Amino acid sequence: MAAQFRFHCNHCNKENIVPGRSAGQERECEHCGKMDLVPKLRDLKPVEGSEPSSSPRQQHAKSKTKSLLFVIGFSMLTIGLVAGWLVYNYAAEKVAYGSAATASFDQDENTIRQMTPAQLWNLWNVEFLPNEKLPEWTQAEWNGSMKLA
Amino acid sequence: MERIYEVGLIMQNVAYGLFGLAGLGILSIASAFLLPKS
Numbered sequence: 001m002a003a004q005f006r007f008h009c010n011h012c013n014k015e016n017i018v019p020g021r022s023a024g025q026e027r028e029c030e031h032c033g034k035m036d037l038v039p040k041l042r043d044l045k046p047v048e049g050s051e052p053s054s055s056p057r058q059q060h061a062k063s064k065t066k067s068l069l070f071v072i073g074f075s076m077l078t079i080g081l082v083a084g085w086l087v088y089n090y091a092a093e094k095v096a097y098g099s100a101a102t103a104s105f106d107q108d109e110n111t112i113r114q115m116t117p118a119q120l121w122n123l124w125n126v127e128f129l130p131n132e133k134l135p136e137w138t139q140a141e142w143n144g145s146m147k148l149a
Numbered sequence: 150m151e152r153i154y155e156v157g158l159i160m161q162n163v164a165y166g167l168f169g170l171a172g173l174g175i176l177s178i179a180s181a182f183l184l185p186k187s
Contacts, residue, residue: 063184065181065184066181067181069178069180069184070177070178073173073174073176073177073178073179073180074174074178075174076171076173076174076177077171077174077175079167079170080167080168080169080170080172080174081168081171083167084164084167084170087160087163087164087167088161088164088167090157090160091158091159091161091163092157092161093157094153094154094157094160095154095161101154101157105151105154
């Protein structure tokens with residue numbers, strides 16, 4: 001049952017009982033039959049015993065699932081952003097080009113850049129070919145591995 | 150030094166995982182708003 005409200009007719013000043021949905025609309029007086037504008041809901045007095053005027057608020061009543069989802073989501077979002085930012089910065093510092101962690105890589109690169117072709121050739125043979133095979137590496141095997149034959 | 154660099158690479162992926170967690174949090178909040186009224 002919808003909430004009922006009292007309002008007094010502006011013509012005959014007699015009391016009318018109206019449903020909340022007719023607030024702010026024209027309505028025929030039950031006593032004198034003239035049309036009268038029903039005031040806005042906030043200016044109407046509710047009839048005691050009818051549904052309380054705050055009933056629409058119950059539609060926004062807290063749902064346990066929703067609040068749980070919201071709380072979990074909010075904490076995940078906060079932890080994810082804060083911790084992610086901190087860890088990302090930590091990692092970026094570690095992997096940054098030119099940082100202390102990459103100093104040895106930079107040294108290697110500079111060493112290689114300063115090498116002559118002959119030194120590079122030697123480096124290739126020492127570093128990138130299987131070392132244990134070097135002593136018995138034959139010319140044919142070498143040519144085969146380089147697809148030169 | 151290479152060891153520190155590798156730790157950095159791992160931490161980078163951990164950070165991406167945490168950002169993914171934040172994304173899941175956004176989805177969770179969004180689903181809380183999108184749930185039909187009971």
